[in-house]
Amino acid sequence: MRRVLRSCISILLVLLLFLQTGVIFARAESERPSSKELQSVATAILERKKAEHGATPTDLFFNASFLQTAGSTAGDWYPFAIGRLALETSTEEYLAVLYDNIEKAYHKDGVLDATKATEYHRMILAILAMGGDPTHVGIDRSIDLLRDGVWNCVDKSGTPSLGKQGVNGYIWGLLAIDSMQYEAPDGAMYTRDMILSEVLSAELPRGGWALSGSVADVDVTAMAIQALAPYRDVRADVKDAIDRALNRLSELQDADGGFSAWGRSNAGSVSQVLIALCTLGIDPFTDARFVKNGSTAYDAMMRFQLQDGGFSDSVGGSYNSRASEQTLCAVTALWRMQNGMRCLYDLRPDDLGETPKVAFSAFDAKSMAETRALPTELTLEHRPTVLRLLYQLSATPDVSGREEAERILLSAKAQIDAIILELERLESEIAAVLYPFDALNLRDYGEVKALYQRYEALSVSNRAFLSDSAAEDLLRAKAQLQTELRATLIGAGCGLVVLCLLLYIVFHIRHRRRAQQLPESDE
Amino acid sequence: MKKDLFVAFVILFVVILIFSGVEIQSVDEYYLTHLDDIREDSETVFLTVRCDEALEHIGQMNVELLASGLLPSNGVILARTEYVLREGDSVYEILDRAMRHNRIPTEYVYSSDGGVYVKGMGHLYEYDCGPLSGWSFSVNGEPAQSSCNRLELSDGDEIVWSYTCSLGLFSAQEGGGGQ
Numbered sequence: 001m002r003r004v005l006r007s008c009i010s011i012l013l014v015l016l017l018f019l020q021t022g023v024i025f026a027r028a029e030s031e032r033p034s035s036k037e038l039q040s041v042a043t044a045i046l047e048r049k050k051a052e053h054g055a056t057p058t059d060l061f062f063n064a065s066f067l068q069t070a071g072s073t074a075g076d077w078y079p080f081a082i083g084r085l086a087l088e089t090s091t092e093e094y095l096a097v098l099y100d101n102i103e104k105a106y107h108k109d110g111v112l113d114a115t116k117a118t119e120y121h122r123m124i125l126a127i128l129a130m131g132g133d134p135t136h137v138g139i140d141r142s143i144d145l146l147r148d149g150v151w152n153c154v155d156k157s158g159t160p161s162l163g164k165q166g167v168n169g170y171i172w173g174l175l176a177i178d179s180m181q182y183e184a185p186d187g188a189m190y191t192r193d194m195i196l197s198e199v200l201s202a203e204l205p206r207g208g209w210a211l212s213g214s215v216a217d218v219d220v221t222a223m224a225i226q227a228l229a230p231y232r233d234v235r236a237d238v239k240d241a242i243d244r245a246l247n248r249l250s251e252l253q254d255a256d257g258g259f260s261a262w263g264r265s266n267a268g269s270v271s272q273v274l275i276a277l278c279t280l281g282i283d284p285f286t287d288a289r290f291v292k293n294g295s296t297a298y299d300a301m302m303r304f305q306l307q308d309g310g311f312s313d314s315v316g317g318s319y320n321s322r323a324s325e326q327t328l329c330a331v332t333a334l335w336r337m338q339n340g341m342r343c344l345y346d347l348r349p350d351d352l353g354e355t356p357k358v359a360f361s362a363f364d365a366k367s368m369a370e371t372r373a374l375p376t377e378l379t380l381e382h383r384p385t386v387l388r389l390l391y392q393l394s395a396t397p398d399v400s401g402r403e404e405a406e407r408i409l410l411s412a413k414a415q416i417d418a419i420i421l422e423l424e425r426l427e428s429e430i431a432a433v434l435y436p437f438d439a440l441n442l443r444d445y446g447e448v449k450a451l452y453q454r455y456e457a458l459s460v461s462n463r464a465f466l467s468d469s470a471a472e473d474l475l476r477a478k479a480q481l482q483t484e485l486r487a488t489l490i491g492a493g494c495g496l497v498v499l500c501l502l503l504y505i506v507f508h509i510r511h512r513r514r515a516q517q518l519p520e521s522d523e
Numbered sequence: 524m525k526k527d528l529f530v531a532f533v534i535l536f537v538v539i540l541i542f543s544g545v546e547i548q549s550v551d552e553y554y555l556t557h558l559d560d561i562r563e564d565s566e567t568v569f570l571t572v573r574c575d576e577a578l579e580h581i582g583q584m585n586v587e588l589l590a591s592g593l594l595p596s597n598g599v600i601l602a603r604t605e606y607v608l609r610e611g612d613s614v615y616e617i618l619d620r621a622m623r624h625n626r627i628p629t630e631y632v633y634s635s636d637g638g639v640y641v642k643g644m645g646h647l648y649e650y651d652c653g654p655l656s657g658w659s660f661s662v663n664g665e666p667a668q669s670s671c672n673r674l675e676l677s678d679g680d681e682i683v684w685s686y687t688c689s690l691g692l693f694s695a696q697e698g699g700g701g702q
Contacts, residue, residue, distance in 0.1 A: 052637075073634060115642075115650050157587040166654030212655050212689070321637065435624045469619055472555075479552040486547055501534055505527045 032285045033298070038335040041302075042085055044309025045328045049078060051308075052321065062094045067384050070094055071101040076126040077325040083129030083357050084332045084344060091130040092360055096387035098123065102145070103138040104420070111148065117162050120149020121172035128179055128347040131357035135182075139394065150177055150195075151188040160189050166211045167202040167220065170195050174227040179347045196231065199224055200241055207244030208252075216248045218259045222272035225249075226345060229279040242280070249273055250289040257292050258300030267304040267311050267323035270297050271330035278333040279343045298334070301327055363389070363396040363405065371405050378415050379461045386412045419458075423465050426454055430470045434477045442488065445481045452478050559607045559620075566608040566678040570621050572601035574647055574686040583653040583688065593646040600645040601625060614660060614682055615639050615672035638670025647686055656688045 033041070047057065053065040061082075069075030076098075079091045102123065105112050113119035124134040124145050137143035150173045155161040162169045174195050177184075184191045202209055202224075208216025209224040225245050231238040254260060259269040274297050277284045284290050284297050304311045304327065306319055313323035333344040341354060349356040371389055374382065390409045393399065433447055434440070440448070455463065455474055463471070548556070561567060575598035581589065588594065606617050615631075622629040622644065630648070632640045641658045642649055649657035660667050661683050662674060676682070 069633075072632070074637075115648050155585070155587070157585075159586070164650050164654065168654070322634070431623060431626065435626050437624070469616075469623060473623065476555045476558070479548075479555045483548050483552060483556065490547065498534055502531060505531050508527060 035335060035338045038331050038338065039085065042081065042328055042331045042335065045311065045324050046078070046082070048308050048310035048319065048324065049321065061089045062091070064381060064384070067093060067097050070098040071123065073122065074321065076122050077329060080126040080129040081328045081332050083131070085335065086354055093384040093388045095127065095130045095132050095359055096391045097384050098127065099137055099391070100387050102143060106143055112145070114156055116165060117149055117153050117169040118165060118172045120145050121176040124149065124176045125179055125345065125347070129357070131359035139390065146177065146182050147185065151184055151190055153190065162190055162195070163198060167199060167209055167224070168211065170198040171223050171227045174199060175345045178230050179345055181348065199227060200237065203241050206248065208248035216252065218249065218252055218261055218269040219272050221245050221249060222276040225276040226279045246289065253290060253292050254300070255292055256300055257295035257297050259297070264314060266313050267301060268313065268326045270301045271326040273297055274301065274330040275333045275344055278337045301330060360391045360395040363392040363399050367392055368401060368405060371408050374408060374412055378412055379459050380416065380419055380465055381461055382412070383416050386416060419462055422454070423462065426451065427466060427470050430474055434473050437477065437480065440477055440480060442481065442484055445485060448477050448481055558609070561605060561607055567605045568608050568617060568676050568680040568682060569603055569605055570601065570617055570682045571603045572644060572684045573598050574600055574645070576688050577647055577652050577656070577686045580652045580688045585651040588646065588651055591646065600627060608676055608678060612676055613672050614662065614674045614676065617676065617682060618671065618684065634670070639672040640670065644684070652688045655690055656686065657690055658684060659687050659690055660684045
């Protein structure tokens with residue numbers, strides 16, 4: 001009896017240990033995960049990402065470190081997934097910082113990204129998932145990412161550049177315009193049909209797609225299916241291309257249910273296939289084409305899951321953020337299919353049982369208190385708060401004390417923008433003045449000293465935003481010139497002393513000569 | 524009189540000594556300003572940056588870039604140079620230092636998995652020579668297997684950054700490319 005009890009306790013302890021180390025579900029292969037299970041897998045990925053940014057479980061998801069990635073691949077897929085999973089997590093500060101980053105990029109270069117159209121497409125999807133409007137970005141709502149990133153996408157020389165990255169640009173362009181079924185404006189350089197035929201014409205002879213060569217690539221093929229899916233019922237040629245691609249993918253599936261790129265089974269490829277299947281409404285758990293030896297693509301994907309909830313990119317590998325974000329999207333797509341919702345990249349709001357995410361909540365008494373509590377000396381740490389409050393205010397037409405709030409927030413934004421500008425200028429002036437070190441001389445001392453004084457004038461927390469190499473090199477140049485200055489001053493001082501001594505000696509000699517001559521003349 | 528002259532010469536000698544050889548510096552200043560001096564016992568690496576392949580594919584090149592005349596006709600963006608390897612330096616730190624010191628404009632992208640990806644160097648950007656073009660690097664002839672900021676170096680390593688017109692989706696600089 002005691003023995004039984006003891007073993008029960010030890011089993012319980014082992015179970016507890018497992019729970020603590022984060023093994024989330026022990027499930028039999030090929031068993032369909034429940035909606036709740038999928039959500040737990042997604043939440044665990046989010047928690048792991050949170051830890052990556054140094055946040056504790058009780059901290060906000062989008063902490064200062066995370067917000068610095070707004071507008072990059074490293075960041076944007078997370079608020080996208082959070083929105084598509086209908087989680088409560090607030091994305092307001094992320095959206096506010098993203099809007100501001102986009103505004104600043106436009107202000108500086110006139111465009112978001114000169115070489116990669118997919119930068120626009122990713123941000124369009126992320127903004128929509130956060131409840132924002134990618135056709136009216138910025139405080140004055142003047143930036144239209146659909147116009148500049150798809151319809152009239154050109155490079156610096158004015159050449160149409162949607163396809164500059166290859167078929168990738170057309171695929172993501174199509175996903176971007178179909179996310180809300182946007183219509184091409186008059187005079188658009190690219191129309192929906194043009195983009196669609198670009199994707200279709202890039203199909204390989206044996207079916208499927210690749211960035212180059214004639215061998216179908218799993219990732220690109222899966223993404224092309226995601227983009228073509230909305231047209232399969234209205235265009236026979238699209239349906240045929242999708243069918244050929246599906247056959248190709250089925251052939252390319254590994255014996256364990258997974259998918260490989262460059263000969264290596266990886267989490268990203270299998271995730272893209274799962275998203276493609278969900279987009280078409282194909283059940284990856286029952287469709288015979290995608291179950292190999294009793295193992296589904298989902299089973300294969302879950303083999304990359306780590307103890308801490310994150311995903312690795314290769315079997316037995318360590319945590320990989322890119323793999324995690326792609327599996328997060330795949331799990332989200334499966335979850336949406338399970339719940340009969342619109343597919344992952346279809347962001348139209350009239351969804352069953354889904355309340356659309358509100359970009360910015362109303363500016364209320366709490367926001368007012370936050371505004372009034374802002375210190376007079378701001379640092380970059382206040383940037384997300386200030387931007388969020390500003391966007392909340394602009395989203396709320398009737399606020400008592402609007403003028404006061406607007407005055408405080410606009411001047412706070414101006415102050416922060418000035419800090420950002422100063423940091424950028426300092427960075428570029430340091431790069432322009434300091435190098436090569438060998439060529440620095442005392443004539444540059446004033447300039448270097450002025451740069452150093454500007455660096456000193458920054459608050460400690462702002463200084464951290466300057467690149468390490470710029471700061472280090474500035475200190476180095478200053479030390480080098482100070483040494484030179486010191487040597488010159490000492491040299492000059494010594495010269496003076498020598499001069500005095502020489503004069504003294506000359507006088508002394510003359511004096512002695514005169515003293516010797518005087519007695520002679522006396523005789 | 525002879526005594527005076529002697530004193531004068533001694534003073535002059537001391538002054539010349541101070542003038543010519545002695546730098547008066549604190550330890551920190553000395554460390555900062557001599558950080559990258561190559562000595563007999565310092566560990567060093569070699570860095571080369573070339574864009575020959577872009578010049579071979581001039582037909583595919585971004586017209587604006589071609590017209591700008593900013594690319595070196597001999598393909599050399601940075602000729603093979605020796606750099607001091609500081610503790611913990613990766614390919615990224617060496618490249619960043621070299622590009623700064625030679626005032627070669629360089630743009631980095633910080634990718635999803637914390638890796639650093641070189642987007643453009645010396646006016647030559649990814650995709651400037653078609654959809655498969657971009658920067659890649661090798662260490663001792665071995666093509667990169669991870670991001671440049673993850674690859675620690677050892678004494679004598681030979682780093683070569685070259686522009687390629689045929690790189691794969693996620694190859695060359697792990698963590699770059701793709702969406």
